[in-house]
Amino acid sequence: MSIYQDIKIAASDGVCAVIGPIGPALFEKNCPRFIDGFWVTIELILFASVIGLGVALVTVLARLSGNRVLSTIAYAYTYVFRGTPLLVQLWIFYFGIGGLGEEGLGPLLWSFFKDGWNVGLLVLILNTGAYVAEILRGGIVNVPKGQMEAALAYGMTWLQAMRRIILPQAFKIAWPAYGNEVILLLKGSALISTITVLDLMGQTRTIFSRSYDLEIYLYAAVFYLLLAGLITILFRRIENRLAG
Amino acid sequence: MELLGVGPGGWGDDLLRGAWVTMQLALAALSLGLLIGLVMAGAKLSSLRPLNWLGAGYTGFVRGTPEFLILLLVYFGSETAVRSLIGALGFEVAFEMPKFLAAVLGLALIFGAYACEVFRGAFQAVPKGLMEAAEASGMSSWLAFRRVRLPLMWRYAIPGLGNLWMVMLKDTSLAAVIALDELLRIAKIAGETTREPLLFFIAAGVLYLIMTALSDYGRHRIEQRARRGMPA
Numbered sequence: 001m002s003i004y005q006d007i008k009i010a011a012s013d014g015v016c017a018v019i020g021p022i023g024p025a026l027f028e029k030n031c032p033r034f035i036d037g038f039w040v041t042i043e044l045i046l047f048a049s050v051i052g053l054g055v056a057l058v059t060v061l062a063r064l065s066g067n068r069v070l071s072t073i074a075y076a077y078t079y080v081f082r083g084t085p086l087l088v089q090l091w092i093f094y095f096g097i098g099g100l101g102e103e104g105l106g107p108l109l110w111s112f113f114k115d116g117w118n119v120g121l122l123v124l125i126l127n128t129g130a131y132v133a134e135i136l137r138g139g140i141v142n143v144p145k146g147q148m149e150a151a152l153a154y155g156m157t158w159l160q161a162m163r164r165i166i167l168p169q170a171f172k173i174a175w176p177a178y179g180n181e182v183i184l185l186l187k188g189s190a191l192i193s194t195i196t197v198l199d200l201m202g203q204t205r206t207i208f209s210r211s212y213d214l215e216i217y218l219y220a221a222v223f224y225l226l227l228a229g230l231i232t233i234l235f236r237r238i239e240n241r242l243a244g
Numbered sequence: 245m246e247l248l249g250v251g252p253g254g255w256g257d258d259l260l261r262g263a264w265v266t267m268q269l270a271l272a273a274l275s276l277g278l279l280i281g282l283v284m285a286g287a288k289l290s291s292l293r294p295l296n297w298l299g300a301g302y303t304g305f306v307r308g309t310p311e312f313l314i315l316l317l318v319y320f321g322s323e324t325a326v327r328s329l330i331g332a333l334g335f336e337v338a339f340e341m342p343k344f345l346a347a348v349l350g351l352a353l354i355f356g357a358y359a360c361e362v363f364r365g366a367f368q369a370v371p372k373g374l375m376e377a378a379e380a381s382g383m384s385s386w387l388a389f390r391r392v393r394l395p396l397m398w399r400y401a402i403p404g405l406g407n408l409w410m411v412m413l414k415d416t417s418l419a420a421v422i423a424l425d426e427l428l429r430i431a432k433i434a435g436e437t438t439r440e441p442l443l444f445f446i447a448a449g450v451l452y453l454i455m456t457a458l459s460d461y462g463r464h465r466i467e468q469r470a471r472r473g474m475p476a
Contacts, residue, residue, distance in 0.1 A: 080453065083452065083456040083457065084414070084452045084456070085417035085452055087418060087420070087428065088428060088445060088449050089449070092445040095435065095441045095445065096435075096441050096442035096443075097442060099435075099441045183308070187311060187312075188310070190310035190312040190313055191312055201310060201312060201313060205316075208320075214320055214321055217313055217316060217317045217320075218317075220313060221309045221313060221317070224310055225305070225308040225309060228308035228309075229308065
């Protein structure tokens with residue numbers, strides 16, 4: 001972990017040595033903070049999108065499994081997380097559950113909930129998982145029904161048919177919508193700055209509270225636009241691959 | 245439980261009042277946002293290059309920047325702008341941007357960027373032949389727009405706009421961060437005062453869930469009405 005930290009610090013120094021002097025003085029002074037926050041944001045959306053996809057897969061399988069209990073739980077989960085604001089979810093978990101403190105939660109849970117980063121990641125995973133589950137469900141519904149019937153007729157189990165036949169096609173259909181969701185996740189991740197995490201937005205707000213210069217927000221916007229652009233390009237690339 | 249009740253000692257009425265502010269915020273931002281979206285769709289579809297660039301720049305910026313950042317930028321930015329305007333006019337008045345106005349403006353700018361794309365798609369979804377027929381029967385292009393294209397556009401735009409409404413209704417919660425007394429902020433204050441944050445944040449969550457559920461139902465009804473007579 002510490003080697004990883006060293007690499008991050010070295011990278012941030014390097015990047016700031018190059019782009020710092022080009023930018024305005026205000027940017028140059030705060031460049032290391034921006035890059036630090038940039039890293040935190042990238043880490044969070046990377047973890048949240050990958051683990052969230054796993055959560056979404058389990059959820060959508062439960063939803064379509066035909067088992068009453070499982071599908072009700074899956075439906076309730078997606079309904080609640082899609083029907084309430086992300087900010088409310090963050091505050092419920094951090095100030096609400098985390099606010100119960102060590103005596104309320106016990107030492108193990110407390111060691112998890114006292115850190116805004118952990119809670120932020122957990123909530124982002126649960127939130128994006130719910131949205132992606134709906135996107136995947138849309139993809140699965142759009143795969144012709146006969147395919148599942150044929151797979152079952154060949155003697156595959158339902159889960160095998162899902163894994164081998166249905167899901168690969170559903171992924172292809174859902175891919176562009178999934179790309180959009182990752183962008184929304186990136187934008188939503190800015191809210192974790194309200195639970196003390198120093199992501200890109202957190203660093204930006206800290207700098208702003210000291211300098212009170214609006215330009216700071218514009219620099220942050222450039223970073224976010226850059227990331228959103230990169231994600232868009234990445235997803236287009238893979239989309240073309242999938243189509244080919 | 246009595247903490248959620250109405251009257252002194254209970255926060256139930258305060259939460260409901262917060263939910264009312266949330267609804268007002270969302271409805272005001274919807275109205276302004278629809279207007280911005282229509283104007284920007286016009287800019288994007290116009291044959292003037294600079295207007296195309298303006299439209300593309302605006303939607304590109306909003307769609308790639310966090311809603312939270314835009315809200316803060318609008319809040320602090322509008323205050324600074326008005327202050328320097330007052331200063332330039334030679335007055336010396338302290339000015340504080342009304343939070344409600346700033347939140348409406350920020351949310352409307354976000355809504356408008358997405359609505360612009362919906363309107364553009366709807367504009368292009370109206371079959372060309374219909375517009376040609378309208379002009380062939382002697383309507384001026386404005387009349388044909390008003391009588392033929394606009395009513396048909398709504399049909400195509402409504403499902404997309406319904407989605408955007410749901411997104412914006414939830415985004416109103418961000419106004420809590422600029423200390424506007426809407427639902428989430430009231431819940432926060434109540435939680436801090438009574439030292440029961442979990443209870444009040446969950447109560448706020450339930451109220452949001454009720455509002456989105458009602459919206460979902462309303463959206464469904466409006467969609468059905470807009471689709472009447474259309475092939476499935």
